[in-house]
Amino acid sequence: MAIFLYHSAILAFLVLFQAFNLADSQSFIGVNYGQVADNLPPPSATAKLLQSTSIEKVRLYGSDPTIIKALANTGIGIVIGAANGDIPALASDLNFAKNWINSNVIPFHPASKIILITVGNEVITSNDQSLINQLLPAMQNLQNALNSASLGGKIKVSTVHSMAVLRESEPPSSGRFHPSMMNVLKGLLGFNNASGSPFAINPYPYFAYKSDPNRPENLAFCLFQPNSGRVDSKTKIKYMNMFDAQVDAVRSALDSMGFKEVEIVVAETGWPYKGDSNEVGPSLENAKAYNGNLIAHLRSKVGTPLMPGKSVDTYLFALYDEDLKPGPTSERAFGLFKPDLTMTYDVGLSKQSSQVKLSPKNEVWCVPKPGVSDVQLQANLDYVCGHGIDCGPIQPGGACFEPNTITAHAAYAMNLYYQTSGRNPWNCDFSQTAMLSSNNPSYNNCVYPGGSI
Ligand SMILES: *[C@@H]1O[C@H](CO)[C@@H](O)[C@H](O)[C@H]1NC(C)=O
Numbered sequence: 001m002a003i004f005l006y007h008s009a010i011l012a013f014l015v016l017f018q019a020f021n022l023a024d025s026q027s028f029i030g031v032n033y034g035q036v037a038d039n040l041p042p043p044s045a046t047a048k049l050l051q052s053t054s055i056e057k058v059r060l061y062g063s064d065p066t067i068i069k070a071l072a073n074t075g076i077g078i079v080i081g082a083a084n085g086d087i088p089a090l091a092s093d094l095n096f097a098k099n100w101i102n103s104n105v106i107p108f109h110p111a112s113k114i115i116l117i118t119v120g121n122e123v124i125t126s127n128d129q130s131l132i133n134q135l136l137p138a139m140q141n142l143q144n145a146l147n148s149a150s151l152g153g154k155i156k157v158s159t160v161h162s163m164a165v166l167r168e169s170e171p172p173s174s175g176r177f178h179p180s181m182m183n184v185l186k187g188l189l190g191f192n193n194a195s196g197s198p199f200a201i202n203p204y205p206y207f208a209y210k211s212d213p214n215r216p217e218n219l220a221f222c223l224f225q226p227n228s229g230r231v232d233s234k235t236k237i238k239y240m241n242m243f244d245a246q247v248d249a250v251r252s253a254l255d256s257m258g259f260k261e262v263e264i265v266v267a268e269t270g271w272p273y274k275g276d277s278n279e280v281g282p283s284l285e286n287a288k289a290y291n292g293n294l295i296a297h298l299r300s301k302v303g304t305p306l307m308p309g310k311s312v313d314t315y316l317f318a319l320y321d322e323d324l325k326p327g328p329t330s331e332r333a334f335g336l337f338k339p340d341l342t343m344t345y346d347v348g349l350s351k352q353s354s355q356v357k358l359s360p361k362n363e364v365w366c367v368p369k370p371g372v373s374d375v376q377l378q379a380n381l382d383y384v385c386g387h388g389i390d391c392g393p394i395q396p397g398g399a400c401f402e403p404n405t406i407t408a409h410a411a412y413a414m415n416l417y418y419q420t421s422g423r424n425p426w427n428c429d430f431s432q433t434a435m436l437s438s439n440n441p442s443y444n445n446c447v448y449p450g451g452s453i
Helices: 002-024 043-051 065-070 084-092 094-104 129-148 179-195 205-210 218-222 242-256 284-300 351-355 374-385 406-420
Strands: 029-033 057-060 077-082 113-121 156-162 166-168 199-202 264-269 314-316 363-368 434-437
Touching: 029 284, 043 065, 077 084, 084 094, 084 113, 084 129, 094 129, 113 129, 129 156, 129 179, 156 179, 156 264, 166 242, 199 242, 205 218, 205 242, 242 264, 284 314, 363 406, 374 406
Parallel strands: 029 057, 029 314, 057 077, 077 113, 113 156, 156 199, 199 264, 264 314
Antiparallel strands: 363 434
């Protein structure tokens, strides 16, 4: 009887845990909805399209009211933007900021789930010193305007940076900001830190590849494909893909300034599916590999080596091609969907295709808790693989060998141990470094066995 009671208490806990967890599942996958185009489908059709996918957040560059309205009651989180041109008035006039909130937020909130306002785009690297100096005051005024509308904390304020704010990014542990931008960044980061808003940045492995196409294995490293990895000589961490390396370089730069608590958001990342004949990198195959593998990587929740066990909020670039953008052909070829709402190529975003991977009800998996050290995870890995569990899938050539990180391998092994040892709560303990999750960590051909308790 006592055992039965214990069991139902755990069940009740898991039901709660699941309800909470499912609401949060995959909410780290967002998409950029740019509008420099003359052929886009109506916002209502776009809202339907988004609801048929596992995309749960959308970033607008402006604050088009038709789009914001079309997304009402969809549960989709919305990032809206104040244009660079609005910065001077926002900075100098609190009333302008209040009016901005009154016209762009108040009429739509909370039916339309506005979660973040980005002030300006890549301002710090724009060379416009006057605009750069006005960025923080503009953000502060918008924050004050939100506070007076009792929306402070509910809707965050930030800005978006290009990777050019980094002077050093390789190896990731040496990631540092440009000394000339340090003062301004210090102010902005102080704002992020105090208001709990994220540091938003645009890492593009595509551009890293483009600038150095002849480096050995660079394409595979940038596309999350099998490669021999790059060891960070300071930390001895072996990086298996460029995305993690870039995000961890940003993490190192933030940490080196003392802002360890400020979260990173990937505001844009993507890969063009076509380009001009003289462009290196764009192709349907590469775009599909990058975006598909990135999505699988995010869903696996292995995180990056410096931020294991959780996926950074990532907004894919982009929802549609923007046919009016200037520049080489690749600039107009980042779209995941065509104007007729069909996929440009399949990256596993449609709900139908991801449902195959989603669990039937009540299935649970054993996963590492966030923040557990590599040393502990390695100990778990050694323990499991030394106790007759088949660790073949995480050995070279196995379906779960990639990503080749201790976190990913330990996650696979710990779950397999739990599933094959009776699925008792104590089989998913590992000295309190593990927890049960209702999110299926499987990705690509790597299947994590699941089971109900
Ligand atoms: C970040 O905010 C926390 C809490 O408000 C504060 O204690 C800390 O000093 C801040 N960090 C920096 C580097 O300003």
